[in-house]
Amino acid sequence: MKHQDYASLVKKDRVHTALYTDPAIFEQEMERIFKSTWVWVAHDSEIPNKNDWISTHVGKEPVIVNRDKNGTVRVMLNRCRHRGATICEKKKGNSPGFVCPYHAWTYGVDGSLKGLPLPKGYKDFDKSDYGLIQLRVESYNGLIFATFNEDAPPLKEFLGRARPWIDLFMKQGGGYPVKTLGEHKFNFPGNWKIQLENTTDAYHFPVVHKSFLSSLDGDTEELFSFMDAGGYVEDLGNGHSVMVMIPELVDLEEDLDQPIPERFAELAEELRKDHSEAEVRRIVRAVTGSGFNVNLFPNLACSMAFFRVLRPLSVDETEIRHIAIGMDGGPAAANRMRLRLHEHFQGPMGFGTTDDAEAWERVQRGAQAGEDDVWIMLNRGEDKTESNAGDVTAETGMRAAYQMWKEVMTK
Amino acid sequence: MSTLTADSRLAHAAEFISLEADLLDQYDYQSWLALWVEEGKYVVPVEPDEQNFEDTLNYAYDNAAMRDMRVRRLTSGESMSASHSARTLRNVSRFRILGTEANGDLRVRNAQTLIEYKFDRHRSFAANVEWVLRPNGARLQIVQKVVRLINGGDSLTGLTFLP
Structure with a gap:
């Protein structure tokens, strides 16, 4: 498809259904988006020590993310330079180097080829030509991103106005560094952008998540009934956006003198055994999580109290990870509560995710109808302006993401 | 105190576990809730081990409140x-008594193969299920059920049933 054709598929207030269904567009997205922009790969706490590594993906390509012996974070293609076998099949580990299991080519943690069996079998062989392929890596406030694109702008510039929101989000460490606490991973048979939209879609919440709301105590249900609570959605540039659902939970280090909600009374009592009242209040407020979602184009959302990571598998198959986060070195009771809250909503058995997954699958199924002339509507709500606090159900975040899609796809 | 022999304990546990599977396949959730002791825990861990x-x-x-x-x-x-x-259909088999607690609770493990049918497709979920079952007169009650999915931690799909 030609550049101008991609442009014609994205209008200001709607996108063409082919964006969900056309395999050719999907292949181009993998090239033009996932091989050209910054893609989130890991959180610092997943590789805290030297020689720690995890295996993951950038778009469709398997990669290793590691911290080398000098502390440098690297992202390298997970394929041996000899015959292409994956070097790491486990999810994580700690090792002083990498050995390909096929012919035992051995790499250092910096990716350099250190040795191989029977080297005399090669003529004019320069090991420095055969290091693991490295991506460009930069990180911001614990979030590690990689890109295949040497010409991509610095990460800081790419994140731009999303950065202060990331900083606010990380306050849910409650005075401790944020740490990942495990994850729920699941697939749904639908296009990745259906999920990209969902993290900036407050409109669906009271409908799709009615059974979750019904399972909450009165105060918590009120907290999550944010349709008319002063929230808004803001386009942060470069496809990023923030959706503020609960304005009083934007800065978790403010309002610490407020009464502790009843549902946290037992936790607060437990924490008082080892912590000052000020610490207790800070930790308890952090346990609630942030009252907003920061949607980062193309694959990460810092969503209330967890990281949502998407990975496109095919035009109609997407993998989602909901990564639980908590307080590194923080009180066990607080982290347990975070885990239980995560389990309540997220994951394949969560009270929220299962209904989301059903909705997303139905979008993909429904999008098979009227593909040529029926469009996906994104025209709800006005964008936030200086004078207008806006509407939490505005589809501003989706409009922002699709304008970025258009920009990158037509470059 | 149970006076059952080893073989009859196994048969008793197998019969009970089959009943539990049938209740869930038939969506008879109220009868399922009645199988539990109040402090019972229903656990589906992410990591299989x-x-x-x-x-x-x-x-x-899940504690009792979460199960409700x-x-x-x-x-x-x-x-x-x-x-x-x-719709689900489970086969439970390969029952093994792992031990007996001092209070008479039985520890049992079995294999469970669950076939799910939805959206015109079948999916399968295989798991080792570990039980703590408490003899109470002629019946058993669930103290703990741990469903260890063999693909736990890897990518699942939204589950609209209780494994």
Whole structure:
């Protein structure tokens, strides 16, 4: 498809259904988006020590993310330079180097080829030509991103106005560094952008998540009934956006003198055994999580109290990870509560995710109808302006993401 | 105190576990809730070998209140995925008594193969299921059920049933 054709598929207030269904567009997205922009790969706490590594993906390509012996974070293609076998099949580990299991080519943690069996079998062989392929890596406030694109702008510039929101989000460490606490991973048979939209879609919440709301105590249900609570959605540039659902939970280090909600009374009592009242209040407020979602184009959302990571598998198959986060070195009771809250909503058995997954699958199924002339509507709500606090159900975040899609796809 | 012999204990446990599977396949959630002791825990851990459920992430870690809420969610009509829930069929087999606690509780493990049918497709979920079962007169009650999915931690799909 030609550049101008991609442009014609994205209008200001709607996108063409082919964006969900056309395999050719999907292949181009993998090239033009996932091989050209910054893609989130890991959180610092997943590789805290030297020689720690995890295996993951950038778009469709398997990669290793590691911290080398000098502390440098690297992202390298997970394929041996000899015959292409994956070097790491486990999810994580700690090792002083990498050995390909096929012919035992051995790499250092910096990716350099250190040795191989029977080297005399090669003529004019320069090991420095055969290091693991490295991506460009930069990180911001614990979030590690990689890109295949040497010409991509610095990460800081790419994140731009999303950065202060990331900083606010990380306050849910409650005075401790944020740490990942495990994850729920699941697939749904639908296009990745259906999920990209969902993290900036407050409109669906009271409908799709009615059974979750019904399972909450009165105060918590009120907290999550944010349709008319002063929230808004803001386009942060470069496809990023923030959706503020609960304005009083934007800065978790403010309002610490407020009464502790009843549902946290037992936790607060437990924490008082080892912590000052000020610490207790800070930790308890952090346990609630942030009252907003920061949607980062193309694959990460810092969503209330967890990281949502998407990975496109095919035009109609997407993998989602909901990564639980908590307080590194923080009180066990607080982290347990975070885990239980995560389990309540997220994951394949969560009270929220299962209904989301059903909705997303139905979008993909429904999008098979009227593909040529029926469009996906994104025209709800006005964008936030200086004078207008806006509407939490505005589809501003989706409009922002699709304008970025258009920009990158037509470059 | 149970006076059952080893063989009859196994048969008794197998019969009970088959009943539990049938209740879930038939969506008879109220009868299922009645199988539990009040302090019972229903656990589906993320990692198949996990022992410390409290300090790690699970798919489900349910006390009585959470089990009640889960059943309410599945039956209330408020959840779109549960209103259009999957049909399931489970085979339970390979029963083995792992031990007996001092208070008479039985520790049992079995294999479970669950076939889900929804959206015109079949999916399968295989698991080792570990039980703590408490003899109470002629019947057994569930103290703990741990469903260790063999693909736990890897990519699953939304589950509209209780594994």
